[in-house]
Amino acid sequence: MIAAPATQPVTLEEAKLHLRVEHEVEDTLISGLIAAAVAEIDGRHGYLRRALVTQTWELTLSRFPAARRIVLPMPPLQSVESVKYYDGANNEQTFDADNYEVVGTDEQGFVALNIVSSWPATYDREKAVTVRFVAGYGAAASVPANIRQAILLRVGDLYINRGDMPSDPDANLAVKRLLAPSRRVVLA
Structure with missing residues (x-):
């Protein structure tokens, strides 16, 4: 990558609303979870094999x-x-x-x-x-709703299941179902 996206597809405010967090104490943690969730799906080696934000x-x-x-x-x-x-x-x-x-x-x-x-x-x-x-799709607001919602679900799963706790299999299934229509399959 030569120039990374200027923003994430999901804002801190959107993630906090999804998580029902009303304080600022965990803003750094939540921002990190957003970055981790996006890294799982964005870019050449991400799950979607596509660019999200420019x-x-x-x-x-x-x-x-x-x-x-x-x-x-x-x-x-x-x-x-x-x-x-x-x-x-x-x-x-x-x-x-x-x-x-x-x-x-x-x-x-x-x-x-x-x-x-x-x-x-x-x-x-x-x-x-x-x-x-x-x-990329352009600005963060242009990223399709299914992808943005999958990121929020993944952030929620990471927020609830910290440390050695396993992720919620139902949350992961919901994320994969949301991302399935946008996943690019590369045939060898």
Whole structure:
């Protein structure tokens, strides 16, 4: 990740309302629980395999693909900032945006070559191609309600079951059911 989200999908105030906490004594604890719950589901390795609040990422490749498009992980894709590569002389270049179009949906985003363009040759090295992109639903309020509610349920479970206490299996099942429609399944 290049730039982390500026905010969490759920505010401290929303979590406190959900938990029915009216004091400020545990604000630090609750903020930490929000961060932990979000970390479980957000990002490339999170349960959903998608970006929640706007964040910037880089995808690196050892060369341009044989296909005419580069599939980007972590939908929803907002934009592509740049496509950079190391040319045959091992000098970093920026691939002109006029050579490709950016296509993004809620389920997948990619950089697709224009009909008259082709990928340039790259130097034989690791990380020869770097695509910097912005992903996420936008602001915290734009994150789908089912995901926000799942975060609140997970925060509640973590708040009640501290230390060595096992999590509530019913709460975890409810979280998974709420997240199921938004989970991105990656086929190998």
